[in-house]
Amino acid sequence: MIYLCPEILKMKKTHIFLLVGIAALIVTLIVFSAGDFSTYESIASAKNKQGTFVHLIAKLDKSEPIEYDAINNPNYLSFYAVDSLGGKTKVVFHNSKPTDLEKSERIVMKGTMKADHFECKDILLKCPSKYKDDKKQLEKTIADQPDSAY
Amino acid sequence: MQFENEHLLPGQIGHFFVLLAFVASIVATISYFTAAKKTDLIEKRSWLNFARLAFITQLISAAIIFVTIFYICANHYFEYMYAYKHASKELEPKYLLACIWEGQEGSFLLWTIWHGILGVIIMIKSKNPVSSGWEAPVMSVISLAQCFLLMMLLGLYVGEVRLGSSPFTLTRNEIAGPIFSRPDYLTFIKDGVGLNVLLRNYWMVIHPPILFLGFASTIIPFAFAYAGIQTKRFGEWVTPALPWALLSACVLGVGIMMGGKWAYESLSFGGYWAWDPVENASLVPWLILVAGLHTMVIFKATGHSLKASYLFAFLSFIFILYSTFLTRTGILGDTSVHAFTDAGTAINVMILIFVAAFTLPSLGLLIANLKKIPVIQKEESTNSREFWMFIGSLVFFLTAIFIIAKTSVPVYNKIFGTQIAQPEDVELSYNKVVIMVAIIIGLLSAVTQYLKYKKTATGTFFKKIALPTFIAAAISISLAIFYPLTYYKAGAGYLGAAYIALFAAIFSVIANSMYIWTGLNGKLKSAGASIAHIGFALMLVGILISSSNKEVISSSRTNGININISGKDPLTKQTDNPLENLTLIRQVPAGMGPYQVTYLKDSFGNEKGRRFYELLFQRKDAVTNKLTEQFTLKPDVYIMKDNNMSSNPDTKSYLNKDVFTFISYAVSEKEEDTARFNIQEMAEGDTAFYSNGIIILNRVVKNPDNEKYHFKPTDAALMADITLIGKDSMHYKASPVIHIDAFGVNQIDDTVYAQNLYLKFAGVTDGQKIKLGIKESDKLISYVTLKAYVFPYINLVWLGLIIMALGIVMSAVKRAKLSTFYAALALIFAGVGLFYMFLLAN
Numbered sequence: 007m008i009y010l011c012p013e014i015l016k017m018k019k020t021h022i023f024l025l026v027g028i029a030a031l032i033v034t035l036i037v038f039s040a041g042d043f044s045t046y047e048s049i050a051s052a053k054n055k056q057g058t059f060v061h062l063i064a065k066l067d068k069s070e071p072i073e074y075d076a077i078n079n080p081n082y083l084s085f086y087a088v089d090s091l092g093g094k095t096k097v098v099f100h101n102s103k104p105t106d107l108e109k110s111e112r113i114v115m116k117g118t119m120k121a122d123h124f125e126c127k128d129i130l131l132k133c134p135s136k137y138k139d140d141k142k143q144l145e146k147t148i149a150d151q152p153d154s155a156y
Numbered sequence: 157m158q159f160e161n162e163h164l165l166p167g168q169i170g171h172f173f174v175l176l177a178f179v180a181s182i183v184a185t186i187s188y189f190t191a192a193k194k195t196d197l198i199e200k201r202s203w204l205n206f207a208r209l210a211f212i213t214q215l216i217s218a219a220i221i222f223v224t225i226f227y228i229c230a231n232h233y234f235e236y237m238y239a240y241k242h243a244s245k246e247l248e249p250k251y252l253l254a255c256i257w258e259g260q261e262g263s264f265l266l267w268t269i270w271h272g273i274l275g276v277i278i279m280i281k282s283k284n285p286v287s288s289g290w291e292a293p294v295m296s297v298i299s300l301a302q303c304f305l306l307m308m309l310l311g312l313y314v315g316e317v318r319l320g321s322s323p324f325t326l327t328r329n330e331i332a333g334p335i336f337s338r339p340d341y342l343t344f345i346k347d348g349v350g351l352n353v354l355l356r357n358y359w360m361v362i363h364p365p366i367l368f369l370g371f372a373s374t375i376i377p378f379a380f381a382y383a384g385i386q387t388k389r390f391g392e393w394v395t396p397a398l399p400w401a402l403l404s405a406c407v408l409g410v411g412i413m414m415g416g417k418w419a420y421e422s423l424s425f426g427g428y429w430a431w432d433p434v435e436n437a438s439l440v441p442w443l444i445l446v447a448g449l450h451t452m453v454i455f456k457a458t459g460h461s462l463k464a465s466y467l468f469a470f471l472s473f474i475f476i477l478y479s480t481f482l483t484r485t486g487i488l489g490d491t492s493v494h495a496f497t498d499a500g501t502a503i504n505v506m507i508l509i510f511v512a513a514f515t516l517p518s519l520g521l522l523i524a525n526l527k528k529i530p531v532i533q534k535e536e537s538t539n540s541r542e543f544w545m546f547i548g549s550l551v552f553f554l555t556a557i558f559i560i561a562k563t564s565v566p567v568y569n570k571i572f573g574t575q576i577a578q579p580e581d582v583e584l585s586y587n588k589v590v591i592m593v594a595i596i597i598g599l600l601s602a603v604t605q606y607l608k609y610k611k612t613a614t615g616t617f618f619k620k621i622a623l624p625t626f627i628a629a630a631i632s633i634s635l636a637i638f639y640p641l642t643y644y645k646a647g648a649g650y651l652g653a654a655y656i657a658l659f660a661a662i663f664s665v666i667a668n669s670m671y672i673w674t675g676l677n678g679k680l681k682s683a684g685a686s687i688a689h690i691g692f693a694l695m696l697v698g699i700l701i702s703s704s705n706k707e708v709i710s711s712s713r714t715n716g717i718n719i720n721i722s723g724k725d726p727l728t729k730q731t732d733n734p735l736e737n738l739t740l741i742r743q744v745p746a747g748m749g750p751y752q753v754t755y756l757k758d759s760f761g762n763e764k765g766r767r768f769y770e771l772l773f774q775r776k777d778a779v780t781n782k783l784t785e786q787f788t789l790k791p792d793v794y795i796m797k798d799n800n801m802s803s804n805p806d807t808k809s810y811l812n813k814d815v816f817t818f819i820s821y822a823v824s825e826k827e828e829d830t831a832r833f834n835i836q837e838m839a840e841g842d843t844a845f846y847s848n849g850i851i852i853l854n855r856v857v858k859n860p861d862n863e864k865y866h867f868k869p870t871d872a873a874l875m876a877d878i879t880l881i882g883k884d885s886m887h888y889k890a891s892p893v894i895h896i897d898a899f900g901v902n903q904i905d906d907t908v909y910a911q912n913l914y915l916k917f918a919g920v921t922d923g924q925k926i927k928l929g930i931k932e933s934d935k936l937i938s939y940v941t942l943k944a945y946v947f948p949y950i951n952l953v954w955l956g957l958i959i960m961a962l963g964i965v966m967s968a969v970k971r972a973k974l975s976t977f978y979a980a981l982a983l984i985f986a987g988v989g990l991f992y993m994f995l996l997a998n
Contacts, residue, residue, distance in 0.1 A: 025550065028547070043565075043577065044576075044579055045575050046575040046577050060577075076739045076941045077739055080737035080739040080941040081735040101736070102737045102941050102943075105821070127580070
């Protein structure tokens, strides 16, 4: 702090109080908001933390059906997710189905684990071709050129 | 092997100039550095001249590189990786520039060119560069930055490591594929991957250059601060640096908000700010820069705050570099929606060295010289302007530290192996802190100008501030009564804070407006600061209102189809209840807030795979049932070449609100319909059944001439006038037609989308009956799922930004002592440009 604002050293006490007050306010707020940071969990560990807001990194379980009927209810999507540790859970997302869900190779889900399913609030998909700089994808694209001899 | 039809010359030219620019920047750095050290004036002059030559060579080379990349992309030379990755044949020419800055190489090049141009302006402006000028030390810093930026474009191998990535690499060298073993491989590359459709927006042509000019310009206060220490003229640097700091704050601020406007117009997260790490990373240097320019003003007026000015000048550029590190190295990973990627370890290490090369020496020099920087022993009085300005700067700085600390969580995870993730409501976790900042800054910016430097007579201060306080309180209270904020989801405490912030912002608008007359006697020339504060506060008002009172009109609740989730707060109409999607069946109107919305049809755009959905919004007067408002929005869905879907919103802008909608779900392809027509024989008045109700044949009309069909009495046409009554007792009309002309029998089928029903007039029987084909299909239904919001008073945000930018420009031209002609020119140019871009060009 001394290097940050050397003026402090030469101020009246009232000034110092004021500055300390503001700094304390901000520090409190940081601490206060630090409390609402969440964590990354596996499906198994999330099941031990039912009701806590967590982030799950998982994959779509392609052997189970995806349930989404936009005409009857555009705000209900359910599917099954598996993670690399072998955990499996049903996921319910009260929102529209992300279009690339089937193609995704990794899903980051934010929400809370309930008794029988994961109540998801937000989904972030990682699709294989999301990034142009991914060379494998470019190789695939170039192989997919129409009229390619191969 | 000899490959056919390749155009290798432009690449060779480009690569040569990359090398030349890099070498020239090294020469410029060394020469400027030496020139700054030399005390002998003749030697100094010769080094300086040499350095200028090198710097200009470097700028010209960078410009040639730019033109070469443009040429390659414009001509679709897909043998170059850059053109293959970023350009495509169907791309409209206006987006060619956007292609260049889509890639990492292009954006670094843009940055380099801006540094170069700013450097040349410094050369031109520097009077008497040898004896007293700042040119040598300032330019040695800029030239060093150029070395690093150009190194990113080198693409040279040092052993196994590739140093930088060249924009002129060849596709066949970069990616593997069987076609590359053929000499005629180019005939197989029909088209490039093309520009990401999200970037096909006019903001993407203008936003990156402005933002990078903002980035580039922050180096100048940094360089002057360094020059102050290097030349041991510890306080003098502030005067020449201040106009640059103002210019930088203006350009960077505008650039950031252009990004916000782009996100608002072309991303589907429904807003202009989401506290995304990429946004934060550019906001943080701006906050520090604004803190810095205030401490510089304090120093010029009173001699206080010099050390803080040094610190802020250094840190704003350091945080620009740190933000480059965050956004370009892929370290943000899952936390950002922006798809910047990991560009490879070598580049990441280079960026890290770039950050370190500017951070360590500058802060080290500052600490080493701390005792030599002059300090005024007399302390500020609590009723002086400089005291409260300093507090304001400090709040801005602490806010910046708070934001960057939170944004850097993925960095801690990487270093310490922790698993900390974003909180449940990311935006709220920032907002609840920033709203406090808004209150403090609103109040400070309102009252501080009424204080005088050194010491203020308390009596006159209260006399002058009383009226603005009263007016602001009156406006705030009437707003609270007649147009209350409706942001309930974060609780009463937060709502209270939002009201206080709203008052503080209104107070600042009023107090600063009145100050122009009561404090400055209407002298607009000196009113730059007041005007900038008015703009900033107006922006705060717009942000508070448009985000607090954002209304989800596509929510299933407003539509009446209520799907309840248990355990929700009845007060929370919005995000806590995520039922924001509404499905519209084609041609069936649905209620959405005050509107009745009908999905009319869809159509294809210029690009293959892009589909526009035409939505008709109608608003009827509740009493007279007359149409009072009608407009069509065309949000679109684009399946890109890499098979990713992007949903692009469409907005209807009014002066006081925006209606914003985007497609959240759509079936991409029409599936094959396998159902068949079932033929029923019916006479007039007969009834037939379908799965969801009954079909009544009212009558058969010969040669109908009505709204839909226009047959002449001489034609041979029959129309079946049919009424459908669904199980839900809804009535629908249908009128299939059969008609005979010279070419044969034609049937015009009718479709009732709401009932999934196709009706065909198949023919007539002998006994006064008609054959009616009935087809039901679950594949037939054509629908689209969307979200729609109303943003009230969002234009205040853009208007506030424009006013703020103009206020800063006014201050800058005054501080730079430009002649009236140039000052007016700068203002008119900035004003017209910003006004057009933000408020008219839609």
